[in-house]
Amino acid sequence: MRIALKALVVLLVLGLTAAFAGYRYWQLQLEAPIAVDEPVLFEVAPGAGFNRVVDQLEDSGVLESGWAFKLLTRLEPGRVPSLKPGEYRLEPDMSGLDVLDRMANAEVVTYSVTVPEGWTFAQMRSALNSAEKLAHDTEDMSDDELMALLGREGEHPEGRFFPDTYVYHKGVSDQQILSQALRRMDSVLADLWESRDEDLPYDTPYEALIMASLVERETGAPEERDEIAGVFKRRLERGMRLQTDPTVIYGMGDRYQGNITRADLREATDYNTYVIEGMPPTPIALPGRAALEAAVHPAEGDTLYFVSRGDGTHHFSRTLREHNNAVNKYILNR
Incomplete structure (x- = not known):
């Protein structure tokens, strides 16, 4: 009787040891690094179930022990995540569980x-x-x-x-x-229009958008945006044409090949501000926030002209005589 009891105890101990060893081996398979030497992309298709994704990972060589993950559905179904469709980057230091967590959390590329x-x-x-x-x-x-x-x-x-x-x-x-x-x-x-200056020579947010596009296209130095907007504002207030080259370029469309001629400046297009009064009918570019801010908060001053120095900045002038001298200095002589 005692021998039989001892044998039963031994068998029980061996069984528990084997079960623990088997469980630990299973856990090690789940925690083992995936079989990739460099980052790879893997896509989970919409509607793909857990076992199907595991099969695909195993077929592609990412997982070496797909059985271990399928066993989750039987032994610990609470640990089986719902995998989100999308494209995922799998990296060498990740375990299979890390991969599934990334897919469950939709950490897509x-x-x-x-x-x-x-x-x-x-x-x-x-x-x-x-x-x-x-x-x-x-x-x-x-x-x-x-x-x-x-x-x-x-x-x-x-x-x-x-x-x-x-x-x-x-x-x-x-x-x-x-x-x-x-x-x-x-x-x-809308936000910037609400905080606009009260004395603007344009009455709608869309007109401010048009002005911002002119400022954006004329600006090479960010710090000049509000001063350029100020020049345009004062010219509008005085009934002067804006005479800004980017509007000529926009009106030329695909015909523009990098240079503007005197004939281009005289050509009557809807956008040529050397010919038309006021602003063009639409914006001529996609202005950023800084240009929009300049359009609704133009700088005060008395300058009416500006010309490029050739380094991204402009020379601003109060009078036509001063402007012509600047043109001679920065453009004609160059």
């Missing part, structure tokens, strides 16, 4: 597209069309079709999208980026 201040809307569309992993749903649409899609039918797109860096993940639609940029410009412009 992100990309970005940058739209610099002063770009035109055409340049923005070109950047979106070439952005990697972005869904180019609007690529074949005209500007009119795109604005209608965004709920702005009949509106000219130039200037209405805020220049910034936009972050997205694989499969996001370019429409989403455009919608985000449109709302952002609406918000920034």
Whole structure:
């Protein structure tokens, strides 16, 4: 009887030891580093279940013991996460559990597209069309079709999208980026218009947007934005034409090849401020926040002219005589 009891105890101890060893081995498989030598991308498809993802990870060589993770569904179903679809970066120092946690927390790979201040809307569309992993749903649409899609039918797109860096993940639609940029410009412009100076020679937020685009395109040195806006403000108040070269360039469209001739300055386009009175009918670029601030808070002063020094800054003048001397110094002599 005692021998049988001892044998039973021994068997029980051996069984518990084997069970513990088996459990520990299973845990080690879950915690083991994944089988990659360098970062790799892995995509979880929409609707993919836990076991299917484990199979795909094993088939692709990322996991060596897929069985260990499938066993979770039976032994510890509470530890089985719901995996979110998307593209994930898997790195050599990660364990299989780390991989599943990343997928459960939707820590997807992100990309970005940058739209610099002063770009035109055409340049923005070109950047979106070439952005990697972005869904180019609007690529074949005209500007009119795109604005209608965004709920702005009949509106000219130039200037209405805020220049910034936009972050997205694989499969996001370019429409989403455009919608985000449109709302952002609406918000920034509305906030700044509320705090505008009282004596502006323009009456609507859209006119301030047009002015901001002129300031943006004329500015090479950020600290000059409000002074340039001040010159434009005073010229409008006195009924002087704005005579700003970027409007000539914008009116030329694809014909512009890097130089403006005297004939170009005299050409009657809707945008040529050497010919038309006041501001052009639409913005000529995508202005950033600083240019918008300058448009609603132009600098006080008495300068009416400016000319480029050739280094990104401008010489500002009060009189036409002083301006002509500056033109001779900085442009004709050069």
